[in-house]
Structures are given as C-alpha cells and as structure tokens.
Amino acid sequence: MSNSGRKKPPLVADKRYTKSKAKPKAAKRKPATKRRRRAPARKRNPIVAFFLRIIRWVLRLVWWVTWRVTAVIALVVGLSVGYVYATLPGFDKLLDGRARGSVTLLDREGEVFAWRGDQFGGEVNAQVVSKHLRNAVVATEDKRFYRHFGISPRGVASAVRINLSEGRGPLSGHGGSTITQQTAKLLCLGVEYDKSQWKDEAAYVQDCRRGSMSRKIKEAVYALAMEVKYSKDDILSIYLNRAYMGSGAYGAEAASQRYFGKSAAELNASEAAMLAGLLTAPTRLSPTSNLKRSQDRAATILRLMYEQGYLSAKQMRAAQADPATLSKAAKAQLGGYFADWVMDSGPEFFTRDTTEDVIIRTTLDQRIQRAAEEALADIFDNKVSEGSKAQAAIVVMSADGAVRAMVGGRDTTVVGAFNRATQAKRQTGSAFKPFVYATALELGHGWDSVVTDEPYCQDIAGSGRWCPENYDRKYRGKVRLVDALRQSLNIPAVKVSESVGRDLVRQVATGFGIDNELAEGPALALGASESTLLEMTGAYAGILNGGSSVTPYGLTELRLLGDDEPTMGISGGIGERVIQKAAAQELIWMMSKVVANGTGSRAKLPDREVAGKTGTTQAARDAWFLGFTADYVTGVWMGYDDNTPLKGVTGGGLPAEIWHETMTRVHEGTPVHPLPMVRPKPKAPTPQKKQKRRQRGGGNAIENILRGLFGSDR
CATH class of the missing domain: 1.20.5 (Single alpha-helices involved in coiled-coils or other helix-helix interfaces)
Structure with a gap:
C-alpha cells in the first residue's frame, strides 16, 4: 500500500521534544551576549x-x-x-551651702553700706529668677545644658583641643565641664566640711576644686546621678544658689542685692549678663573691683545670648548701649574700716562666726564718712610729697561716743586691712596733757593758777637724771595754766602732774577711757604712754559731754533676718562721771585757746568755736590733733607704720590741717552752736597792775585787762 501523498502523523516523542525546544515569545528579545569564562582563581601568596x-x-x-x-x-x-x-539628698537641702551666715550693715539712716561674711540673699528657683539671668548663665557656661545627660563629650573634646593648642596638658585650663558637673563640684561631690579632716574651710574648698583624672571621673559619675535624680531646672536652681559671685555674695539673689540693690527676679539683660560673667572669675571680674572690665565681659555675654537666640539683635544692641551700673550703696564703698571694727567689736557668735543672716544697724553717717575720706585724700594729694609712705587715721564721733566716721589708712577701699584708728597703739605726746590739767581743775586749781616754767630735773631710780625741755628749749618763767596748755609747754605740765599726783592723773585718764598701761614715771604727763586713736577720741568726747566717761560704739541694733524684734541694742555710750561738769567746761575753754591762738591754730574754723590739743612724740614719730566743736569730736593721727620719724611734721601741722578739712566738710550746711564752756569774766586789775600798765604806756584799760587774762599771741 502506497503512502505517497499522505502526511505522516507526528510521533508523540517528537511532539514532546519539539515543544520543549520551542522558543517562547521572548525570543524576540535581543540575543544575549556571550558569557565570559571565569578566570581561574589566583593562588594567594601564603605569607600575605x-x-x-x-x-x-x-x-x-x-x-x-x-x-x-x-x-x-x-x-x-x-x-x-x-x-x-x-x-543624694532632697533638692531643697542643696540650695543653701554656706558654712557661715552673712552680715548686712546699715548706716544710721537704715541704708546698706557694707556686707560681711558669706552673704546669701535667699533661695531662688530657676523658674523664678529673671529669664535673662537664666539664659545668660546657660549661654555662657553650657549652651547644651538642656540637651546633654550631665556630661558633654563634645565639650570635653573641644576643651582638650584648646588646651593642647595653648601648650597645656589636656586637662589643664579649659575643663569642658557642664553646669551639672560644676554643680557637682560646688557640692564637693557630697562630702561635707569636717574640722577634724581639713585645716580650715579654705583647705576644704581647695580639695573640692581639685582637677585630677580620678576627681574628674567621680565628678562625671556624680553629675550622671544628679541628672537621674533631679530635673534640669532643679540642677540649675542649685547652681544659681551656690555659685560664688564675688564680694562675699553666694548665689544669684545675694549678688543681685549686693551689686544692684534689687531682686534676682527683676534683673534686666545687661545686669543678668554682668552676673553671669562673674561665674568665670568672680574676684577679678567683680564690678566693685573694676566696673569697666565687668561691663566689657557682660557685652560679650550679650553677644552670646544673641547668637544662641535668647536676644534679638535689637535687644542685644540696646543692652550693650546701656551697660549695668552699681547701686548707690555698692558704688559708694564707704566705711570699710568702720564695718571691720563693728564686726570685730560685736558679739562673735553674731558677727565672725554667725550661721544666721544678721542685720546690724550702726551709727555710721555716710555723709560724714565721705567728708573724712575726701579730706584725707585732699591733704595727701596736695600737701604731702609724692611717694611718701606716711599714713593717717581719722575718727569722728558724737559726744556720747557714737562713731560717725572712721578712716584707718590712706587706702579707703580695702576690706580686712590693718586699721590704724583701732589697732595701732602709739605714744600720744602732748595730746595727753588735757588729762593732767583736768586733774588739776578737779582738785580746785583754776585756769589762772600759776606755775613756773624753768629748768627742771628729777633723779629717777634705775634711769638716772631726767630733765625735760620745752619744744623750743626756752623758758617763760611764771605762766598760767591756760597759757601752759595753749603753748603746750612741757615743764609746767610735768610740774602740775607731780604736784597733783601721778596716780590721780592716771585715774582720770583711765576714767576717760585710756585703757592701756600708763607710764609710771614723770614722763606720764608728756604722753609717754600708748593709746589708740579711737580711745583718745573717746576720751576727748568725755571732756565735751561735761566730764563723763564714754565707750565708743558703732552698733545700735542687731537682729536676725526675718525677725521684727532686735536681738540686742546699743553697745556703748556715756558712762560714769570722771570730773565735775564745771571742771570740764573750764578745761574746754582752756583748750579753745589752743586753737584760737596756740599750737593748734591751723584747725581753726571760720564760723564756729573749736577746742582741741596738738600732740607730737619724741623724734616726731607720731603727730596728733584731737579736737571738737559743739557737735562732733574728731581725732587725727599721722605717722609711719614702722615708726620712722616724720619730716617737718608736728601735731599742729598736717594733722591739724586734716582735722580742719574734715570738720569744714562735716559742718557744711549745719547750724552753728557754741561750745559748752565756762567763759571767765574779766577781773578788775589791782592797783599795782594799773601802775605797771601806766608805766608801760598801755592803751585801753579793758583791752589791757583782757590781755592780762587771756594772754597774747606768742
């Protein structure tokens, strides 16, 4: 059978293989590139x-x-x-870290003029203080304060870089500490002061400020713990309460009151910037030490506040154009020596060692204090040779012993310095003579009692022969007591002292407040004993007030801050009578002649009566003038701290001129009052005196009588 012309049916296997080899639609893509063959792996060097x-x-x-x-x-x-x-304790317990309390001193009018001790104005909160102060502190000390966790690695790294670039060690100089770390340091990492462990508070503070590596590590740990325990505002509050801000002020409130006389809640931008600037160097940048330097620092901080968004450009420029200035009390800087004296003479547990905040009202009169300081500066600027190291001191007080002004040296702005008015015991010279004549008057002698001025010697056991001389080495024969005092004659003073008895003279001087050991020999009458200017001025105040002793005082009221009732009152004043009033008033009249036409004539005031006495010690190592009007008693001392003799200076010279300049300013604009003195009535001359005057060709009879009574200018 023939198959020609017929299509052969495909085999199943062929069909399967055909499908498996069939190209999908993706075949339309661009043909794939050929894969490169992977190069064979290179063998690695065994050593590498x-x-x-x-x-x-x-x-x-x-x-x-x-x-x-x-x-x-x-x-x-x-x-x-x-x-x-x-x-860590509770937040409230960390706000006040002072070891001692503060003392605020007020003048007689109740105005603040000085502060002493660790001043603490009261607890403040970061949310209560002025926003400008809060912002200024953060901008200056720790701009990342609200963003870090207690330590700032960036800040530490920056500080190390700066230190190394400036040739210091990595931890020397800039520390890069946050506000939290600084607060930890202020708290001394929780270690409290123990007298048995540290020599004193200064050693304790120094140990707290150590900058070793181990200390830095502990500080960082403490700061971290604080950040966990407290809020940022709590930490800032502790810092604002504990930081030292110069002039004895601890905390923002104390500093605000100290420099500006206002609360920390009321500070404007320029004032807040000035306070924030003190945190870096509180002593060097203190506005009471150098206001211009403090203002310049504040201007820089205002710029930082602008750069960090706390101020607008307009606000910054306005604040820089109107820098902060000191309050009237802070600017005055008056009465430093007086304040130190009050602190030293007051009860120790309320002044030097107080743990409370104390308010002390004093007798200081700032107008009179300013007058004394200006007078001293004027004389030294115009009448003392440039470069002279001579010093001077002034005390002004009322007749009851209330001290109105005190200058303890030429530098009137110091605190805690040697006070020549209260601490320097110097020989008094002829300034002691009024106590000799006060004794004579008390025993019944009068201003016109006669003593002979002539060569005089004594044999003193253990010292040999002693022969005093007058300043000019001349003798005047018979002289009245008033003339002997007026001319400051030495021999009559010794004779009077010997006649009335040295023991009585010492008793009178001690009664008037000369509380030092008085000389035993006849040189007692010539001021061989030592005393302070404050004591001598107080003794002369006893003469002015009619013969009663005086205890100089400066404190009139002491109370604790917050209490309405005072804890104690006046610490001095008039005491027991030393001589009779009549004797004191007669002595005042005799002393008025010293100024009217005697050795103290340079102290004369043009509009009111003055009584006083000069004093110059051996070799002019000390020069004094002490005197009074009806209103104030003022004492002036001048000399060298090392007892170097003064050149060409006596009590009737520069000290009298300082006294004159002081009292001229003190009495400016005040009513005139007469001295409380007995004014002797002219006595009728005897026939013998009339005959002598006629022989001398004397003029007017009344004039001759007065000349005989009061003496002439010699």
Whole structure:
C-alpha cells in the first residue's frame, strides 16, 4: 500500500521534544551576549594570607575584649551612679551651702553700706529668677545644658583641643565641664566640711576644686546621678544658689542685692549678663573691683545670648548701649574700716562666726564718712610729697561716743586691712596733757593758777637724771595754766602732774577711757604712754559731754533676718562721771585757746568755736590733733607704720590741717552752736597792775585787762 501523498502523523516523542525546544515569545528579545569564562582563581601568596589571618584574629580579639570591657565599665558606672543616686539628698537641702551666715550693715539712716561674711540673699528657683539671668548663665557656661545627660563629650573634646593648642596638658585650663558637673563640684561631690579632716574651710574648698583624672571621673559619675535624680531646672536652681559671685555674695539673689540693690527676679539683660560673667572669675571680674572690665565681659555675654537666640539683635544692641551700673550703696564703698571694727567689736557668735543672716544697724553717717575720706585724700594729694609712705587715721564721733566716721589708712577701699584708728597703739605726746590739767581743775586749781616754767630735773631710780625741755628749749618763767596748755609747754605740765599726783592723773585718764598701761614715771604727763586713736577720741568726747566717761560704739541694733524684734541694742555710750561738769567746761575753754591762738591754730574754723590739743612724740614719730566743736569730736593721727620719724611734721601741722578739712566738710550746711564752756569774766586789775600798765604806756584799760587774762599771741 502506497503512502505517497499522505502526511505522516507526528510521533508523540517528537511532539514532546519539539515543544520543549520551542522558543517562547521572548525570543524576540535581543540575543544575549556571550558569557565570559571565569578566570581561574589566583593562588594567594601564603605569607600575605598568613598575615591577613593574624589581622582578622586580632580584630576579633579586640572586638571580643572591647565589648566585654565596655559592658564591665557600663556595669560599674551604672552601679556607681545608682549608689550616688541613693545617697543624694532632697533638692531643697542643696540650695543653701554656706558654712557661715552673712552680715548686712546699715548706716544710721537704715541704708546698706557694707556686707560681711558669706552673704546669701535667699533661695531662688530657676523658674523664678529673671529669664535673662537664666539664659545668660546657660549661654555662657553650657549652651547644651538642656540637651546633654550631665556630661558633654563634645565639650570635653573641644576643651582638650584648646588646651593642647595653648601648650597645656589636656586637662589643664579649659575643663569642658557642664553646669551639672560644676554643680557637682560646688557640692564637693557630697562630702561635707569636717574640722577634724581639713585645716580650715579654705583647705576644704581647695580639695573640692581639685582637677585630677580620678576627681574628674567621680565628678562625671556624680553629675550622671544628679541628672537621674533631679530635673534640669532643679540642677540649675542649685547652681544659681551656690555659685560664688564675688564680694562675699553666694548665689544669684545675694549678688543681685549686693551689686544692684534689687531682686534676682527683676534683673534686666545687661545686669543678668554682668552676673553671669562673674561665674568665670568672680574676684577679678567683680564690678566693685573694676566696673569697666565687668561691663566689657557682660557685652560679650550679650553677644552670646544673641547668637544662641535668647536676644534679638535689637535687644542685644540696646543692652550693650546701656551697660549695668552699681547701686548707690555698692558704688559708694564707704566705711570699710568702720564695718571691720563693728564686726570685730560685736558679739562673735553674731558677727565672725554667725550661721544666721544678721542685720546690724550702726551709727555710721555716710555723709560724714565721705567728708573724712575726701579730706584725707585732699591733704595727701596736695600737701604731702609724692611717694611718701606716711599714713593717717581719722575718727569722728558724737559726744556720747557714737562713731560717725572712721578712716584707718590712706587706702579707703580695702576690706580686712590693718586699721590704724583701732589697732595701732602709739605714744600720744602732748595730746595727753588735757588729762593732767583736768586733774588739776578737779582738785580746785583754776585756769589762772600759776606755775613756773624753768629748768627742771628729777633723779629717777634705775634711769638716772631726767630733765625735760620745752619744744623750743626756752623758758617763760611764771605762766598760767591756760597759757601752759595753749603753748603746750612741757615743764609746767610735768610740774602740775607731780604736784597733783601721778596716780590721780592716771585715774582720770583711765576714767576717760585710756585703757592701756600708763607710764609710771614723770614722763606720764608728756604722753609717754600708748593709746589708740579711737580711745583718745573717746576720751576727748568725755571732756565735751561735761566730764563723763564714754565707750565708743558703732552698733545700735542687731537682729536676725526675718525677725521684727532686735536681738540686742546699743553697745556703748556715756558712762560714769570722771570730773565735775564745771571742771570740764573750764578745761574746754582752756583748750579753745589752743586753737584760737596756740599750737593748734591751723584747725581753726571760720564760723564756729573749736577746742582741741596738738600732740607730737619724741623724734616726731607720731603727730596728733584731737579736737571738737559743739557737735562732733574728731581725732587725727599721722605717722609711719614702722615708726620712722616724720619730716617737718608736728601735731599742729598736717594733722591739724586734716582735722580742719574734715570738720569744714562735716559742718557744711549745719547750724552753728557754741561750745559748752565756762567763759571767765574779766577781773578788775589791782592797783599795782594799773601802775605797771601806766608805766608801760598801755592803751585801753579793758583791752589791757583782757590781755592780762587771756594772754597774747606768742
């Protein structure tokens, strides 16, 4: 059978294979490129392979050690932070960290003029203080304060870089500390002051400020614990309450009151910037030390506040154009010596060692204090040779002993300096003579009693022969007591002292307040004993008030801050009578002649009566003038601290001029009052005196009588 012309049916296997080999529609794609044959792997150098294996092994080892050490460190830090956290006290207990309290001193009118001790104005909160102060502190001390967790790695790295670039060690100089770390340091990492462990508070503070590596680590741990325990505002509040801001002020409130006389909540931008600037160097940048330097620093901080968005450009320029200035009390800087004296003479547990905040009202008159300081400066600027190391002191008081002004040296802005008005015991010279004549008047002698001025000697056991001389080495024969005092004659003073008895003279001087050991020999009358200017001025106040003793005082009221009732009152005043009033008033008249036409004529005032006495010690090592008007008693001392003799200076010279300049300013604009003195009535001349005057060709009879009574200018 023939198959020609017929189509053969496909085999099943062929059909299967045909389908499997059939090209899909994707065949229309571009033909695929030919695959390159993989080159056979190059055999690695066995040495290189060896070292690579070592490197991989080291890296694995480092990683193995690193994460384990990190884990251990994290565990240790965590445990340490936890321990510190558990020991941290409550927030309220950390706000006031003073070891002592503060003392605020008010003048007689109730105005603040000085501060002493660790002043603390009261607790403040970061949310209560002026926003400008809060922002200024953050901008200056720690701009990432609200973003970090207590420590700032970026800040530390920046500080290390700056230190190294400036040639210091990595941890020397800039510390990169956050506000939290600074607060930890202020808290001394929780270690409280222990007298048995540290020599004093200064040593304790120095130990707290150490910058060693171990200390830095502890500080960081403490800061981390604080961040866990307290809020950011709590930490900032602690910092604002504890930071030292110069001039004895601890905390923002104390500093605000100290420099600006206002609360920390009322500070404007320029004032806030000035306070924030003190945190870096509170002593050097204190506005009471150098206002211009403090203002310049504040201008920089205002710029930082602008750069960090706390102030607009307009606000920054306005604040820089109107820099902060000191309050009237802070600017005055008056009465430093007076304040030191009140602190030293007041009760120790309320002044030097107080743990409370104390308010002391005093007798200081700022107008009179300013007058004394200006007078002293004027004389030294115009009448003392440039470069002279001579010193001077002034005390002004009322007749009851209330001290109105005190200058303890030429530099009137110091605090805690040597006070020549209260601490320098110097020989008094002829300024002691009024107590000799006070004794004579008390015993019944009068101003016109006569004593002979002539060569005079005594044999003193153990010292040999002693022969005093007058200043000019001349003798005047018979002289009245008033003339002997007016001319400050030495021989009559010694004779009067010997006649009335040295013991009585010492008794009168001691009664008037000369509380030092008085000389035993006849030189007692010439001021061989030592005394302070304050004591001598107080003794002269006793003469002015009619013969009663005086205890100089400066404190009138002491109370604790917050109390309405005072804890104590006046600490001095008029005491017992020393001589009779009539004797005191006669002595005042005699002393008025010293100024009217005697050795103290340079102290004369043009509009009111003055009484006083000069004093110059051997070799002019000390020069004094003490005197009074009806209103005030003022004492002036001048000399060298090392007892070098003064050149060409006596009590009637520069000290009298300082006295004159002081009292001229003190009495400016005040009413005139007469001295409380007995004014002797002219006595009728005897026939013999009339005959002598006629022989001398004397003029007017009344004039001659007055000349005989009061003496002439010699």
